[in-house]
Amino acid sequence: xSFESVKAHFKQWNREDDVMEFETLxxxxxxxxxxxxxxxARIAKTLSFRGEGEKAILIVAAxxxxxxxxxxxxxFGFKARMLTPDEVLEQTGHxxxxxxxxxxxxxxxxxxxxxxxxFETLFPACGSPNSAIxxxxxxxxxxSFAKGWVDVCKGWEEAGFRETVxxxxxxx
Numbered sequence: 001x002s003f004e005s006v007k008a009h010f011k012q013w014n015r016e017d018d019v020m021e022f023e024t025l026x027x028x029x030x031x032x033x034x035x036x037x038x039x040x041a042r043i044a045k046t047l048s049f050r051g052e053g054e055k056a057i058l059i060v061a062a063x064x065x066x067x068x069x070x071x072x073x074x075x076f077g078f079k080a081r082m083l084t085p086d087e088v089l090e091q092t093g094h095x096x097x098x099x100x101x102x103x104x105x106x107x108x109x110x111x112x113x114x115x116x117x118x119f120e121t122l123f124p125a126c127g128s129p130n131s132a133i134x135x136x137x138x139x140x141x142x143x144s145f146a147k148g149w150v151d152v153c154k155g156w157e158e159a160g161f162r163e164t165v166x167x168x169x170x171x172x
Contacts, residue, residue, distance in 0.1 A: 044116055110144045
C-alpha cells in the first residue's frame with residue numbers, strides 16, 4: 001500500500017509515472033546506487049527520528065552523509081534518537097528500505113540536509129524497497145513539503161572532495 005500512497009502523492013504534480021519500480025532491491029544506499037547506476041551519494045536517504053512529544057521528524061540526506069549528533073542537538077534542541085523499524089512503519093506507513101517523505105501515513109515535519117545541495121538531481125525511495133524517483137533539490141523540497149534546509153550531517157564534505165580528486169586525477 002505504501003508504494004501506491006507515494007504514487008498517489010505525486011499525482012498532484014502529474015509525476016506519478018516518473019516513480020520507478022525495479023526488479024532488484026533498492027533498500028540500502030549501496031543497493032539503490034547499483035540498481036540506478038549512480039554514485040551512492042546521489043541516493044537521498046530518509047532518516048526517522050523521535051521528535052518532541054509523540055511526533056517524529058524526517059531528515060533527508062545524501063547517501064554518503066551521516067548524522068552529526070552535536071549539529072542535530074544544536075539545530076533541534078534534543079538528542080538524535082532514531083525510530084525502531086516498527087515505529088517507522090507506524091509513523092510513516094513505509095517499511096525500512098522504502099522510507100521517504102512522500103505519501104506519509106501521518107503528518108510529519110520533514111527537513112532536508114544541505115549535503116544534497118551539491119547534486120543537480122537525487123534519487124529518494126518511493127515507499128517500497130525497490131522504488132525511486134529522480135528529483136532536483138527544489139522538487140524534493142516542494143514534493144516533501146519540507147520545513148527547511150538544515151546542516152545536521154557530517155562526512156560528506158570529505159567524501160565529495162575525494163571524488164573530485166579522483167575525477168580530476170589530481171594529487172595533493
